[in-house]
Amino acid sequence: MIPLAAMPTEARAASARARRELVVGVDVGGSKIAAIAVDPSDRVVGREWRPIVTGRPERAGDDLAEVVTAVLHEAGADDRDLAAVGVGVPGRVDPRTGAVSLAVNLGWQDVRLGSILEARLGVPVVVENDVRAAALGLLRRGALGPVRDFAYLAVGTGISAGVVVDGALRRGPRGLAGEIGHIVVEPGGERCSCGGCGCLETVASGPAIARRATERVAAGEPSSLAAARPDAEPPRRGGPIPITAADVYGAAAEGDPLAREIAEAAGSRLAWAVALLVLTLDLERVVIGGGVAAAGEPFLDPIRSGLDALRADAPQASELIGRVDVMVAADGSDPGPWGAVTVAREARAAPVPAGREEVGHG
Numbered sequence: 001m002i003p004l005a006a007m008p009t010e011a012r013a014a015s016a017r018a019r020r021e022l023v024v025g026v027d028v029g030g031s032k033i034a035a036i037a038v039d040p041s042d043r044v045v046g047r048e049w050r051p052i053v054t055g056r057p058e059r060a061g062d063d064l065a066e067v068v069t070a071v072l073h074e075a076g077a078d079d080r081d082l083a084a085v086g087v088g089v090p091g092r093v094d095p096r097t098g099a100v101s102l103a104v105n106l107g108w109q110d111v112r113l114g115s116i117l118e119a120r121l122g123v124p125v126v127v128e129n130d131v132r133a134a135a136l137g138l139l140r141r142g143a144l145g146p147v148r149d150f151a152y153l154a155v156g157t158g159i160s161a162g163v164v165v166d167g168a169l170r171r172g173p174r175g176l177a178g179e180i181g182h183i184v185v186e187p188g189g190e191r192c193s194c195g196g197c198g199c200l201e202t203v204a205s206g207p208a209i210a211r212r213a214t215e216r217v218a219a220g221e222p223s224s225l226a227a228a229r230p231d232a233e234p235p236r237r238g239g240p241i242p243i244t245a246a247d248v249y250g251a252a253a254e255g256d257p258l259a260r261e262i263a264e265a266a267g268s269r270l271a272w273a274v275a276l277l278v279l280t281l282d283l284e285r286v287v288i289g290g291g292v293a294a295a296g297e298p299f300l301d302p303i304r305s306g307l308d309a310l311r312a313d314a315p316q317a318s319e320l321i322g323r324v325d326v327m328v329a330a331d332g333s334d335p336g337p338w339g340a341v342t343v344a345r346e347a348r349a350a351p352v353p354a355g356r357e358e359v360g361h362g
């Protein structure tokens with residue numbers, strides 16, 4: 001490196017001008033990639049999102065690098081302004097190596113995402129599980145006030161929770177703490193992407209809600225959803241799903257009986273998940289985010305009703321469930337991308353020692 005004093009004046013000026021020390025947080029979801037660029041004073045200076053094409057892990061590095069470049073462009077910046085990148089991935093991740101060993105909903109297996117992106121972008125890249133990153137982001141930013149025991153429950157293409165206990169993120173020895181989407185809520189129920197049957201994800205994830213609505217409309221059940229999607233037919237394996245979860249919650253809000261039934265089934269099982277988290281860990285708050293939760297009140301109402309029913313059934317449990325604060329993440333609060341920014345910043349503050357070794361793999 002050339003000492004600053006030895007640089008020509010113009011080079012020194014350019015170097016001083018160029019560096020804005022932006023940290024980019026990339027949240028990889030089952031249906032889209034969302035990114036923000038944040039400056040050192042916590043201002044979001046760029047936002048970008050695009051649909052994700054799943055099932056092509058060999059393109060993961062290219063796709064994510066493109067989003068990083070795009071969000072820098074959006075911020076009026078370029079790669080010289082980039083200080084670090086954090087990436088949240090829905091799956092099993094080793095943050096020490098940046099390797100994604102398994103992300104079922106993305107169709108990724110053994111992707112060395114951190115090294116690939118570092119080679120592409122030339123800055124440190126930290127990869128963490130998306131939901132655990134989001135929970136850490138809420139904690140570090142003080143977004144929930146002085147709350148030290150909470151869960152961030154993400155309901156989207158998959159379902160998972162990031163749990164903070166006594167003011168510390170719980171990862172677990174295998175980095176899998178909070179995989180609540182795979183508790184069985186309907187024994188012998190539908191086959192899940194994990195290989196099990198009747199998991200919470202088969203009832204309350206975005207694709208599950210969409211699939212249930214599509215199948216029942218196609219079977220001829222009366223619903224306003226049929227008018228919205230006259231082309232609805234049972235989804236072929238891997239084919240498009242014509243009715244979305246957002247359609248279902250929209251129709252439920254309008255009072256459509258079929259949509260309400262499906263929303264209530266999802267909500268009652270999500271209430272079980274909330275109760276499970278609260279009863280196990282004595283949490284003060286559960287914040288629900290993710291693509292499906294973006295429906296807002298029509299999404300939250302059946303969860304509240306489900307919790308009311310649990311309180312009524314179990315006076316002893318109602319003490320704990322009654323005190324918990326259940327809320328939907330504020331629109332535009334970006335817990336996922338902010339979580340990715342947070343893990344990148346924490347790694348900058350305490351860099352991983354040289355000679356990283358791969359652990360917890362496979």
Ligand SMILES: [Zn+2]
Pocket residue numbers: 181182192193194195196197199201
């Ligand atoms: Zn499962």
